[in-house]
Amino acid sequence: MTTLEITGGQVLKPDMTVEHGDVLVDREAGEILAVGDVPAGDETLDATDGLVMPGLVNAHTHLAMALLRGYADDKPLDSWLREDVWPIEGVLEPDDVRAGAALGALESIEAGTTALCDMYFHVPAVVDAVEQAGLRARVGHGVVTVGKDGDEASADFEEGLAVAREQDGAADGRVSTAFMPHSLTTVDGAELDEFVPKAREADVPIHLHANETRDEVTPIVDEHGERPLEYAASHGLLNETDFIAHGTHLDATEIDLLAETGAGVVHCPASNMKLASGIAPVQELLDAGVTVGLGTDGAASNNDLDVFDELRDAAMVGKLAADDASAVDAAAAVGMATAGSADVLGFDSGRLAEGKKADIAVLDLDSAHLTPQHDLVSHLAYAASGADVLHTICDGDVLMRDREVLTLDAEQVREEAEERAAAAVERAR
Numbered sequence: 001m002t003t004l005e006i007t008g009g010q011v012l013k014p015d016m017t018v019e020h021g022d023v024l025v026d027r028e029a030g031e032i033l034a035v036g037d038v039p040a041g042d043e044t045l046d047a048t049d050g051l052v053m054p055g056l057v058n059a060h061t062h063l064a065m066a067l068l069r070g071y072a073d074d075k076p077l078d079s080w081l082r083e084d085v086w087p088i089e090g091v092l093e094p095d096d097v098r099a100g101a102a103l104g105a106l107e108s109i110e111a112g113t114t115a116l117c118d119m120y121f122h123v124p125a126v127v128d129a130v131e132q133a134g135l136r137a138r139v140g141h142g143v144v145t146v147g148k149d150g151d152e153a154s155a156d157f158e159e160g161l162a163v164a165r166e167q168d169g170a171a172d173g174r175v176s177t178a179f180m181p182h183s184l185t186t187v188d189g190a191e192l193d194e195f196v197p198k199a200r201e202a203d204v205p206i207h208l209h210a211n212e213t214r215d216e217v218t219p220i221v222d223e224h225g226e227r228p229l230e231y232a233a234s235h236g237l238l239n240e241t242d243f244i245a246h247g248t249h250l251d252a253t254e255i256d257l258l259a260e261t262g263a264g265v266v267h268c269p270a271s272n273m274k275l276a277s278g279i280a281p282v283q284e285l286l287d288a289g290v291t292v293g294l295g296t297d298g299a300a301s302n303n304d305l306d307v308f309d310e311l312r313d314a315a316m317v318g319k320l321a322a323d324d325a326s327a328v329d330a331a332a333a334v335g336m337a338t339a340g341s342a343d344v345l346g347f348d349s350g351r352l353a354e355g356k357k358a359d360i361a362v363l364d365l366d367s368a369h370l371t372p373q374h375d376l377v378s379h380l381a382y383a384a385s386g387a388d389v390l391h392t393i394c395d396g397d398v399l400m401r402d403r404e405v406l407t408l409d410a411e412q413v414r415e416e417a418e419e420r421a422a423a424a425v426e427r428a429r
Contacts, residue, residue, distance in 0.1 A: 002027045004396065005041025008048035009362060010376065014339065014351040016331040018376045023052055025358040030395035032356050045391055045398065049366045051376055054350050055114025055359035055394060056307040057341030060207075060245040060266040060295025062142075063104030063118050063126060064097040067421040068300035077213050077275045085300060088428040089121075096420045097122040101129035103417040104305055106408050109133060111306040111386025112361030114394040117266070117295070117345050119180045119207065119245075123163045131171035134399045134407040136359060138345050139167060140180030140207060145187045153188060157181075157195040164204045174395055176346065183209035184228050185216050189235055196236035205241040205346065208232075211254070212246035213277045229254040238263040243344045245295060246271075247285070248278040255281070255288050264291040264344035267336065269313035271297035282318045282336075283327040293341030294333075306386040311337040315381050330381035362391040 006023040013019065013035070024038035025031070065085075072084030092100075097120065108116060115136035118126055123141050130137045141163040145153035164177040179199035181187040199206055211217055211228050220228045230253070232238055240262030247265040250258075258265060267280050285292050294314055296305045311333040318328025342350025349357035363370075363384060370379050370388065392400040399407050 001029070002043070003033065003041040004043050004045060004393075004398070005038060006045045006047050006052050006360065006362065006391075006393075008046055009050040009052045011035055011352055012051060012053040012376070012380075014353055016334065016377050018051070023352060023360065025360075025393070025396050027358075027396040030358050030397075032352065032354055032358050034354055035352050045362070045393075045401070047362045047391070049364065050390055051363045051365055052352065053361055053363065053380070054338040054342075054352055055361045055392065056112050056337050057293065057345065057347065057350055058108065058113050058116040058296055058305065058307050059243070059293035059341035059344050060117055060119070060268055060297060061104070061305065062120050062298035063116070063129070064092070064100030064120050065298030065300040066104040066107065066305070067092075067096065067100035067417060067424065068298070069303050071300060071425070073274075073303075077277060078215055080275065080301070088424060091424055091427040092122070094122040094125040096424055098125035098129050099413075099416045099420045101126045102133065102408060102413045104299065105129050105133035105135055106405060106410055106413050107299075107305045108135065109392050109399045109405050109407070110389065110403075111308065112363070112389035112392055113305070113307055114359035114361065114392060114399075115342065115345065115347055115349060117178070117207065119182075123167060127167050127170050127175055130175060132407060134394050134397050136174045136347060136349070136357070136394055138176040138178055138205075138347075140164060140178040142180050142182045143187055144182045145191060153191055157191055161195065161198055161202060164199065165202055168204065178205040178207045181206070181208045183212070183216060184232055185219060189231075192235040192237070200236070205243065206237055207243050207245070208237070209246055210244040211249045212272070213275075214249055217249050227251060227254050229257050233257060233261070241346060243293070245297070246277070246280065248272050248280045250281060250285075255284055255290065258285070258290045259288040262291070264293060266293045266295040266341070266344060267314055268295045268297040268310070269317050270310055271301040273313070273317065274301055279317045279321040281321055282314060283322045283324070286328075286332060291340060291343050292336050293344035294337045295341070307337050308380070308385050311381055330375070330378045333381045334377055358393060358396040360393040361389050363388045364390040
């Protein structure tokens with residue numbers, strides 16, 4: 001066993017208190033051995049004047065959409081997807097997706113994110129990028145049946161299952177999978193009835209977009225006479241391993257259903273604001289005991305992958321939604337970005353505690369915007385950004401040291417992404 005000692009900093013504990021202490025990591029097992037007063041490690045990582053915290057967990061994103069950052073803005077979700085995003089995604093090749101995912105992974109590491117959930121296509125290319133970057137991820141093929149005949153729709157579902165079976169355990173176990181129908185309005189109910197049981201047999205979670213906009217709620221209510229999550233449950237969705245993205249327009253019945261089934265919700269406040277989708281009832285979800293995580297969504301609808309921005313947005317809009325300045329407080333927001341997101345994804349991380357995965361970020365507190373240090377949890381929620389991250393560690397491996405990413409060639413990643421993005425735009429015209 002070789003050990004890494006993160007020394008000289010303050011430590012964010014699972015109960016959201018902060019104390020001076022060190023963290024000792026088993027690098028081979030990728031686990032935390034001790035927190036606080038620890039034995040000397042074989043190697044050290046300096047956290048002086050810093051805060052050692054769990055690595056952030058981006059529980060819903062589309063990494064490769066980093067290629068589309070700034071490509072199409074200021075439009076509502078449906079027209080944005082159909083007129084801009086889906087046409088250019090139709091010309092993307094595996095190497096484009098790999099380059100976009102690498103760019104997203106680079107941005108994530110630089111902002112202290114150690115784990116994520118990615119829904120996209122050409123998933124092996126995404127896995128390649130995640131493996132090289134050293135991140136932890138749950139991945140899946142986003143199944144869309146809109147505009148496809150029966151055979152094409154079935155083939156897309158089959159690909160989703162194949163990806164879930166074949167990619168699980170990749171990257172030395174850092175990659176897990178899920179079965180990912182895109183949404184309740186972009187897949188057919190009969191196909192869900194056929195393939196959800198197969199996903200259960202494969203023993204993988206199910207992840208989908210749900211209740212993101214009113215336009216995703218109204219058609220289901222009008223056609224089926226029930227709320228979207230009731231409709232989802234009638235097709236075998238929603239159990240304790242499943243999780244939905246957005247949940248912007250949920251009623252009390254659906255919140256109770258989530259609490260009863262144990263299904264999680266990934267809140268994506270920046271994307272929801274930018275697309276004018278609405279504000280999720282986060283405090284109501286938390287009060288009901290629903291597990292809530294945070295996600296950035298893709299960089300085409302955010303337009304960055306900085307989870308610190310996301311947790312600040314979550315706290316701010318949570319107060320507006322509840323009409324209560326005490327709602328979604330700083331500790332709750334930080335908890336959603338760490339332990340909450342990890343729990344939604346089924347990762348044994350998100351907390352600095354013995355036996356947990358050694359997925360860790362170290363923030364440099366030596367800056368004007370983090371001074372004075374009355375309350376560091378408040379600073380994490382309302383003042384910090386990804387640019388403050390000094391070191392990023394995943395599975396016991398140092399991915400970034402002193403702001404230098406060690407697992408990816410940052411310049412090469414940016415150059416290739418720029419070239420492939422420009423070429424894709426030309427093909428899509």
